[in-house]
Structure formats: C-alpha cells, structure tokens
Amino acid sequence: MPTYSHSQLSTYENCPQQYKLAYIDRIKIETEGIEAFMGTRVHEALEKLYRDLKVTKLNTLDELLTYYHQSWEKNWSETVQIIRKEYSAEDYRRLGERCLRDYYNRYFPFDQGKTLALEENIYFPLEEGYWIRGVIDRLTLSDHSVLEIHDYKTANRLPTRAEVDSDRQLAFYQMGVEGRWKDIREIRLIWHYLTFDLEIQSSRTPEELQRLRAETMELIRRIEADREFLPREGPLCDWCDFQGYCPKRKHLIFVENLPPNEYLREEGVTLVNRYVELKEKKRMMNEEMDAELAKIEEALFAYAQREGVDSIYGSDHVAKIKIEVKEKYPLKGDPNRKLLDELIKKAGKWMEVSDLNPWMLARVMERGSWPSSLVNRIKEFCSLEQSRSITIQKLKEID
Numbered sequence: 001m002p003t004y005s006h007s008q009l010s011t012y013e014n015c016p017q018q019y020k021l022a023y024i025d026r027i028k029i030e031t032e033g034i035e036a037f038m039g040t041r042v043h044e045a046l047e048k049l050y051r052d053l054k055v056t057k058l059n060t061l062d063e064l065l066t067y068y069h070q071s072w073e074k075n076w077s078e079t080v081q082i083i084r085k086e087y088s089a090e091d092y093r094r095l096g097e098r099c100l101r102d103y104y105n106r107y108f109p110f111d112q113g114k115t116l117a118l119e120e121n122i123y124f125p126l127e128e129g130y131w132i133r134g135v136i137d138r139l140t141l142s143d144h145s146v147l148e149i150h151d152y153k154t155a156n157r158l159p160t161r162a163e164v165d166s167d168r169q170l171a172f173y174q175m176g177v178e179g180r181w182k183d184i185r186e187i188r189l190i191w192h193y194l195t196f197d198l199e200i201q202s203s204r205t206p207e208e209l210q211r212l213r214a215e216t217m218e219l220i221r222r223i224e225a226d227r228e229f230l231p232r233e234g235p236l237c238d239w240c241d242f243q244g245y246c247p248k249r250k251h252l253i254f255v256e257n258l259p260p261n262e263y264l265r266e267e268g269v270t271l272v273n274r275y276v277e278l279k280e281k282k283r284m285m286n287e288e289m290d291a292e293l294a295k296i297e298e299a300l301f302a303y304a305q306r307e308g309v310d311s312i313y314g315s316d317h318v319a320k321i322k323i324e325v326k327e328k329y330p331l332k333g334d335p336n337r338k339l340l341d342e343l344i345k346k347a348g349k350w351m352e353v354s355d356l357n358p359w360m361l362a363r364v365m366e367r368g369s370w371p372s373s374l375v376n377r378i379k380e381f382c383s384l385e386q387s388r389s390i391t392i393q394k395l396k397e398i399d
C-alpha cells in the first residue's frame with residue numbers, strides 16, 4: 001500500500017534528489033544534526049512530563065531538567081554534527097533547557113486538558129489507495145468536547161500566519177484522528193514554538209481538508225512520475241544528511257575530509273585550480289591586448305589624417321581607414337525628439353519621413369528637397385557623430 005508522510009512529501013518539495021536518496025535508495029545515515037538531536041531530547045522530556053502526569057506524578061522542573069540532561073549525555077556521540085561552527089554543543093544544550101524551562105513555567109500545573117495520547121501513530125487513507133502516516137506529539141481533550149492536536153517545534157524560525165493556516169502536517173493529523181472519539185465538536189491545531197515560548201493555534205474546515213487531499217494527490221502523482229529527481233541546491237544543503245551522496249556536494253564533502261597535503265594533489269581540485277588560473281591569465285592578456293590594439297588604432301587614424309591617406313600598407317596587409325562624420329537626429333526617448341516631430345508635422349512634411357525614422361530623415365536632408373528655412377530649424381536638432389573603422393586586407397586579396 002503506497003504510504004507517504006508529511007516529512008517525506010516536504011523532502012521532495014525541498015529537493016527531489018534528497019527524496020530519492022532517502023526514500024528510494026534508502027541510504028542509511030549515521031550522522032545527525034545537533035538541531036535534530038536537541039529537538040529529540042526536548043520531545044522526550046515533554047513526553048515524560050505528560051506520561052508521568054497520566055499516573056498523577058507531577059515532575060518538578062528540576063526533575064524534568066535532570067531527565068533532559070541525562071538523556072543528552074546518554075545519547076550524545078561523535079556522530080552528532082554542528083553545522084554552525086560559531087555555536088558549541090553546550091549552546092544547543094542550554095537552548096533545549098531554556099525551551100523546557102519556559103514551557104514548564106508557562107503551563108504549570110499542566111491541567112489545561114486531559115491527555116488522550118502521546119507520540120500517537122496515525123495511519124489513514126488519503127485517496128486512490130494511498131495512505132498517510134505520522135506521529136502526533138500529544139492529543140488532549142479540553143472542555144469535554146474539544147480535541148487538541150499539539151506539536152512541539154524547536155526550530156529557530158517562526159512561521160507566518162499564512163504558513164500556519166496552510167500547514168500540511170497538523171492538517172494531516174486532523175484527518176488521522178477525525179471520528180476516533182464521539183461527541184467532539186471541534187478540533188484545534190496547536191503548535192508550541194518552544195524557542196520563542198509561543199503557542200500558535202489554527203483550525204481546518206472540511207473544505208480545506210478536501211482541498212489538501214487533492215493537492216497532496218497531485219504532489220504524489222508528480223513524485224511518482226519523476227524520473228530524474230534533480231538536486232535542488234539551496235540554503236538547507238548544509239543541513240542535508242545526504243551531501244556525501246549528492247552530485248552537487250559529493251566532491252566538496254570528499255575533499256573537505258582530506259589532509260591538506262592530499263587536498264592540493266586531488267585531481268578535481270588540481271584541475272579546477274589550473275582551469276581558473278588559465279582563465280584569469282587569458283582575461284588579463286585579453287585586457288592587455290585590447291589596450292594595445294586601441295592605442296595602435298588611434299595611431300593609425302592619426303597617421304591617416306596627418307598624411308591624408310586612407311590606405312596604409314604593411315608588409316603583407318593593408319589597413320583601409322574610414323573616417324566619416326554623420327548627422328544624427330534624436331531617437332525616441334530623447335526629450336528633443338517630440339519637439340522635432342512637431343516641427344516636421346507643422347511643416348506638412350511628416351509623410352515623407354513617416355514616424356520620424358532618423359535614418360530616413362538624414363537621407364531626406366541629404367537630398368536637399370526641403371525648404372532651407374525648415375532644413376535650418378531641423379539642423380538645430382542635429383548632432384554630428386564620427387564613425388571610424390579599420391579594415392585589414394591581405395595584400396594578395398586586393399583586386
């Protein structure tokens with residue numbers, strides 16, 4: 001039975017290649033980011049808090065934090081990775097502790113509702129034989145008929161209102177628990193953004209859930225039709241567990257782990273370094289050549305003007321020099337262009353230059369068929385532009 005989870009679908013949306021490595025190739029990863037490690041320890045502590053409460057044991061804050069720190073130490077290993085090098089493991093550990101402390105103080109004595117389930121697995125049919133699975137952090141009954149779906153987040157980013165109201169994860173959970181208990185008149189979705197000491201609530205109408213079903217099926221169809229699973233590089237790559245397998249990052253991860261002497265000898269590193277060096281050399285040489293060519297061109301124009309020649313002969317080639325001065329009329333967008341248009345229209349000559357094509361106007365002016373008074377006024381709009389060119393011909397090519 002094809003089954004998907006919210007995090008599986010999110011992985012595809014974030015990067016199809018990451019999805020392939022995780023869910024199709026099923027590559028097992030030994031390492032874990034410290035953010036996930038800290039999040040798991042905080043979740044465990046809150047699970048313990050509510051599990052103990054179910055049997056009337058209310059942990060003190062100290063007991064809860066002791067449990068958190070013991071779990072941290074018991075599970076800590078070298079496989080936990082810190083991506084943001086400016087922070088230490090202790091910084092993250094303190095952040096987790098602060099999350100728990102704030103939560104404890106905010107909700108003590110935890111009598112806001114009756115806990116129905118903790119770390120509850122859900123599994124429900126979506127459409128067309130597809131199923132969704134997930135795990136709900138906590139399910140609570142409040143006011144005898146309100147079902148609350150609680151989710152703990154230790155992320156350092158607070159979602160916007162729009163993101164909360166369109167969140168797929170808790171909406172899935174709602175679909176998963178609907179109909180489980182009798183006389184439920186309302187289902188509330190509640191996120192605890194622990195690093196912000198903030199609770200956010202939302203809800204879903206039956207129409208919104210139906211729309212989500214359709215959108216999710218569309219996404220699943222896209223995933224199942226994908227044959228390439230192209231990598232999508234982005235800011236989250238640094239946290240991707242599959243960098244060592246991804247074509248975008250594999251080489252980086254490989255060379256990062258080489259000792260310095262081997263790093264500089266590695267074939268890929270050597271090739272890229274040499275390639276960049278040569279490209280840079282070429283760019284600098286081109287710049288030098290261009291500067292020298294410009295100087296010689298100027299010297300050729302000066303020579304041609306000084307000596308009154310337009311062909312200058314070298315040993316095997318001749319340089320044909322052309323220096324022209326052309327009249328230039330304002331183009332569209334030039335503030336003078338409108339005035340010139342009006343002048344020509346008033347003179348009844350508009351049809352001859354139609355839409356004032358400056359090139360056509362220049363030809364008409366050259367012909368000299370317009371009255372000199374009009375020509376003189378038009379000339380006020382005219383500027384002179386010099387155009388110069390050098391054409392090199394092989395001597396034997398000249399007829």
Ligand code: SF4
Nearest residue numbers: 015018231237240246
């Ligand atoms: S490293 Fe980036 S591009 Fe590669 S699989 Fe991971 S998320 Fe995708």
